[in-house]
Amino acid sequence: xxxxxxxxxxxxxxxxxxxxxxxxxxxxxxxxxxxxxxxxxxxxxxxxxxxxxxxxxxxxxxxxxxxxxxxxxxxxxxxxxxxxxxxxxxxxxxxxxxxxxxxxxxxxxxxxxxxxxxxxxxxxxxxxxxxxxxxxxxxxxxxxxxxxxxxxxxxxxxxxxxxxxxxxxxxxxxxxxxxxxxxxxxxxxxxxxxxxxxxxxxxxxxxxxxxxxxxxxxxxxxxxxxxxxxxxxxxxxxxxxxxxxxxxxxxxxxxxxxxxxxxxxxxxxxxxxxxxxxxxxxxxxxxxxxxxxxxxxxxxxxxxxxxxxxxxxxxxxxxxxxxxxxxxxxxxxxxxxxxxxxxxxxxxxxxxxxxxxxxxxxxxxxxxxxxxxxxxxxxxxxxxxxxxxxxxxxxxxxxxxxxxxxxxxxxx
Amino acid sequence: xxxxxxxxxxxxxxxxxxxxxxxxxxxxxxxxxxxxxxxxxxxxxxxxxxxxxxxxxxxxxxxxxxxxxxxxxxxxxxxxxxxxxxxxxxxxxxxxxxxxxxxxxxxxxxxxxxxxxxxxxxxxxxxxxxxxxxxxxxxxxxxxxx
Numbered sequence: 001x002x003x004x005x006x007x008x009x010x011x012x013x014x015x016x017x018x019x020x021x022x023x024x025x026x027x028x029x030x031x032x033x034x035x036x037x038x039x040x041x042x043x044x045x046x047x048x049x050x051x052x053x054x055x056x057x058x059x060x061x062x063x064x065x066x067x068x069x070x071x072x073x074x075x076x077x078x079x080x081x082x083x084x085x086x087x088x089x090x091x092x093x094x095x096x097x098x099x100x101x102x103x104x105x106x107x108x109x110x111x112x113x114x115x116x117x118x119x120x121x122x123x124x125x126x127x128x129x130x131x132x133x134x135x136x137x138x139x140x141x142x143x144x145x146x147x148x149x150x151x152x153x154x155x156x157x158x159x160x161x162x163x164x165x166x167x168x169x170x171x172x173x174x175x176x177x178x179x180x181x182x183x184x185x186x187x188x189x190x191x192x193x194x195x196x197x198x199x200x201x202x203x204x205x206x207x208x209x210x211x212x213x214x215x216x217x218x219x220x221x222x223x224x225x226x227x228x229x230x231x232x233x234x235x236x237x238x239x240x241x242x243x244x245x246x247x248x249x250x251x252x253x254x255x256x257x258x259x260x261x262x263x264x265x266x267x268x269x270x271x272x273x274x275x276x277x278x279x280x281x282x283x284x285x286x287x288x289x290x291x292x293x294x295x296x297x298x299x300x301x302x303x304x305x306x307x308x309x310x311x312x313x314x315x316x317x318x319x320x321x322x323x324x325x326x327x328x329x330x331x332x333x334x335x336x337x338x339x340x341x342x343x344x345x346x347x348x349x350x351x352x353x354x355x356x357x358x359x360x361x362x363x364x365x366x367x368x369x370x371x372x373x374x375x376x377x378x379x380x381x382x383x384x385x386x387x388x389x390x391x392x393x394x395x396x397x398x399x400x401x402x403x404x405x406x407x408x409x410x411x412x
Numbered sequence: 413x414x415x416x417x418x419x420x421x422x423x424x425x426x427x428x429x430x431x432x433x434x435x436x437x438x439x440x441x442x443x444x445x446x447x448x449x450x451x452x453x454x455x456x457x458x459x460x461x462x463x464x465x466x467x468x469x470x471x472x473x474x475x476x477x478x479x480x481x482x483x484x485x486x487x488x489x490x491x492x493x494x495x496x497x498x499x500x501x502x503x504x505x506x507x508x509x510x511x512x513x514x515x516x517x518x519x520x521x522x523x524x525x526x527x528x529x530x531x532x533x534x535x536x537x538x539x540x541x542x543x544x545x546x547x548x549x550x551x552x553x554x555x556x557x558x
Contacts, residue, residue, distance in 0.1 A: 091422070091425070097429060098425075098429060105435075105439075108443070108444075108453055109453045110435075110436050110439040111454075116450070117465070117501055118496075122504035125504060129507055143503065145500070203422070213432055217435045220454060342431055
């Protein structure tokens, strides 16, 4: 029962994001995409709200959080009409199979990330018990390997679900990945639909779902930050690639990415550079990054104030260019995903049908930037092989997603 | 949308689904039984966290709230300086207790500074200052004698 309530708590987060339906772009999407975007927006709103609660010493309880939920839900334009649903296409069976297989993998403990046990779960659980962001826990020196200054969005979402269920659910945290995969696919399809048409948007959405489902299973990310990060990244890239009015939604999604994982901050920087190169609008690019800068800056100030800066304080480490060959080789080996580079083929082969390279420029630049940034970060470790072997498959998921979005954009 | 494009996209998706099936299959059986822990089929072999994830919920009711406890797999009967796997598993599994690092139960620590409770995963803990309180197939619970 606790597990079911916990998952219900995750679903309830959507209520905080219904306010995103006021954005004109979102208003014109089909119901599935609107709910998916409301869920992603809800995660950002909820995390910011809980951070605010922690700053002003309002405890995270069912009562305080549900009152806030009602207030945010009341701001939502619920009576507006949706765009018509996508027509039934042949890919629905494959999509259902992907979801069913992923559910099976999660419920039989085949995709669990150990980091859920090591730090994502304990942080969420501790925030729930403390009814705040537990700075004593985060700054306890012997817990420093738990990455205390990692951005707080996912543990705060977990703490919210735990408040609803009156307890932490490890199985619920795993099952959340299925909801995130579903939301990522629906958001992509909805955002791409106007540019690509129903049939092509659906076909690429199914391919994206298959790509991510395999990537998640292979790199075992259930319960960790990657599925949440990929949801935000996909919304940001799809909004900027397929829509001319996608900046506001992308800014919210970029803020979510930057507050989910350290890699999210690098993603924001890469997207901003790609946006400036392709659109040549510097002021808009700054506006695009502004929410992410504010959130990450606030979190870093909070961490510095409470003396638990860790990962972010390592920015000045030296680069070991002598390791370049070793890093490239090890990353290339991990990039095969144990399937003869099939995920990369899934992103690259559709370029055979490319017609609109101009639309694909932004995601292609982001793709290149993500691969380069992965190598750049690995070069900062003196002995990077273990790090690459344990993380490259996860880190490269973002690059795979952008490659596929670029292929879809080029097919227009 | 051209038929060839649709066929290629569908074929790629099906190949990835097949790879997903293969991945799930190679995590090992049993395939249709409810797993005991969330790491039961992460790999074909036994996961390093599995014993701790079974043992810690069993010792949890035996520990008072706020008690100082550490968790590790003993090395030759003694507490190691560090055991990231079992220590961090205990942080998540014992939320009502104060989980401290394994070195707080090492042989050179003065008796008054020793962690009050030790959860020893798999192997017995031989420190003479500790008395065994409970034993389970996955490990034992000890309490320091002051």
